[in-house]
Amino acid sequence: MGFLTTGLSRVRRLATSAGGSVASQAVTALGSLALQLVAVRFIGPVALGAFALLSAILVSATTVYTSWVGDSLNVLDRFDPAIRGALVASALFFAVTGSIVGVVLAVVLRLTSPVGVGLFAVLIVLWLAQETFRRVLHARLEFGALLANDLVYAITTLVTLGGVWLLTNEFGLEDILLAMCVGCVAALLRTLRRLPPQEYALVRPRRAGMRELSSFAAWRSAQSSLRPLALLATRVAIDTLASRTVLAVVEAARLLMTPALTLISGAGGYLLPTFVRQRNAGLPLRPRNALVGSLVLVGASMACGVAAIATVGFVGPLITGGAFTVDALTVGGWAVYAVSFSATLPLASMATAYKLSRLVFLVRGAETVIGLAAVLTLLILRPDMAKFAPYCIGLGGVISGILLWWRLRNTRDSASSGHIDSKKGSHAI
Template identity: 65%
Template structure:
């Protein structure tokens, strides 16, 4: 009786956790989508292209930072003094370098004014600590509070944006950046109040635990940065070889697939800590679980892609306001990219949880190299076909997923014929 009654309760808790993770990603993506919709409607294609590039920089920086700091908070012992001091050092260095580097990038590509570059540096300096606290909520599987913090960011950002732009009678890129700063600050203050004090207790930054931290985080950070770096390189290449207006059209096509990309990212935010919990509980590696998750995400991406392509003619003019054309071919390319993303993510999360970050990096690096090479060849030979770029960067995702699955299966079979602890097996590869 006890086993049968606890099983449904456990399933309910897992369902609530998964729903909370997806809801958090949905709220964040909905806020981002609203900002991008406002930008494309009121900034015009050129300024919207600049906004897309700044967003890509922020996403890339956040991904590298989160995979080093945030995933370490999930996978390693965050209360170990040596690990904690190494994380403190990483946070200080990462925030400083990212803020300065981001503003320099904005100025170098003339994406905004000097005042806008300062605002972007401030936004980065607020965004990364906020993301650290969000990852602590992830590690605690406290998704309800995570959703509350994300809702706070969205509401404050949109409210400040409305209050600042309506009296001026116009919207500027700097206004959007200032509103995002306000939202990030509000969310950071709230999450600090919601977290237990021991979670963010300050410690002296030291390098003593950096070797143990980097043994996991270096490979994880490298492989997690591949996808956002690819998207950033794609946007810069389109801007350089085609035009910023073409970039705006490609970005608008991506907005049509935002729901699918949101669900995939939310699933990843749930799967990694879940696989870590299973590993810590002594649960053997079960690649079939990750493969089933990939199949479900692929099916959802295909369904969303077909719907988005069919609705392009109706929804496209609403998104762009008639400033430029949005075609179904571009939307289809982002659907193919979503399928590629779905094929790899769950298996990569499982491999990461079982400390196979180097394997994930190698597989993803090959996939990324093929996609970027195809993109550059296309843009060099036919910049007028820039709307086909999403197909290029989506190449190889399914093959990468199958390769990861094969490696995980091999590890599981090896563990079944060995007397070693399953958690030690990955290090024998």
């Protein structure tokens, strides 16, 4: 009886933690969806295309930053003075560099006005600061607090946008960027009040711990940035070789797969710190656990894809307001992409937790190169077939998942101690 009670208690804790992570991603996704609906309804499909590109730049900057700084907060000892000093130095570097790159891309691609460009630079800095402490909440497995953070951001952003509408009776892309900045500040202040002081205590930036930090984070950052950079490159290619209106059509189709993409991202936010806890507890590498997660996510993605395709005739006009048509073929492409994402994420999270980031980078890098080559070939030869771009970037995900599983099994079988020695770092493969 006691065994049964203990088992049920563990299941409830697992469901609560995973549910909190997925709920957090759901709030973020719904907030982003609301902003994109505002863009397409009030400022048109061209503005939706511009907002999609700005969002892709922001996501790319955030992913590079999070995989270097945020994941290191999870995997390494964030209270070690040398590591902490290296993390502070890295955070400052990425915030400055991210803003500069974001401004350059916004200007070159002519995405918004000069005021909008300035707001976008501020948004990148605020977003990265907020993301830092979101990752601290991840490391502490405080998914309830993480959900509260994201709720504060979403509500504050939408309320600010509503206030702009009441004052001016109109929207612009700059208003959306301003509202997002206000939302970031509110969420950041809320999270800082929630965390104990030692979690946000600053130290002098230093290089002493940079070698240990980079031995993990360099490969992790490289492999984590592949997916968002591939999406950014795909969007820029569609915008350049087809048109911004076509990009809006492709992006609107992606919105119908929001439930699946939200579930996958939420699962990733839960799995990495969970696998890290298992590693720190001395538990052996068990690829079967990650494989089960992949199969569950693949099944959920396929179900969401079928539902999205079946309801596109009804939901599509609600998203676009009749400004343009969303077709089932394009939605199917994003369903393929979601299945590809699902196949690799749990296995990649386990490999990362056991400091095998180089392995993930090599597998995912090959997948990304093939996908982008297919996208560029398609758009150069037949720009009118841009709706097939999501199929191209979804190529190879299932194969990547199989390769990761096979390599993790070999790593486990070859480890004489029965588990990965965490001190060997990313070169343990």
